[in-house]
Amino acid sequence: MDKYSDLPTTLTAPAREAAAIVPSDGDDLASLPRAIFVGTAGDVAVTMAGGQSVTLRGVAAGSTLPIRVRRVLATGTTAADLVALW
Template identity: 70%
Template sequence: MYSDLPTTLTAPAREAAAITPSNETDLAAMSRAVYVGSTGDLAVTMAGGQPTVFRNVPAGAILPIRARRVLSDGTTAGDIVALW
């Protein structure tokens, strides 16, 4: 019923993909949010190019961030999923 509606900034994510952190490879698409399944730090490159580390992210957290890359250096969190 709602699958044909356009995706807006306030709409829930329509796609998801597991992330393998990498210092060299961007995500397939800029994230709308990032799910963290296992507690730890999440090091990312934000949409604007700024490197940022989110410390002590709890398991099950959904961070509403526009990330272009999840970095392997500095990321200790696990079971990470990009949401689009």
């Protein structure tokens, strides 16, 4: 039973869905996540929802990045086990 199923999913609510991210220099994610979980430490190169490109350096393993991105780039991303959260 889910006591919270009738509540709206907001950016501050816990994620309800997740999917592995395969970094790509040419393909956007199917849907913009509201956060990214980083399983293995490293750098995460992304294209933000607003179109800016940035590399987040030295992200620790187990971090959850509260960022909305359209693409996780293969070039420049050394972190692994990335998971999109919705």
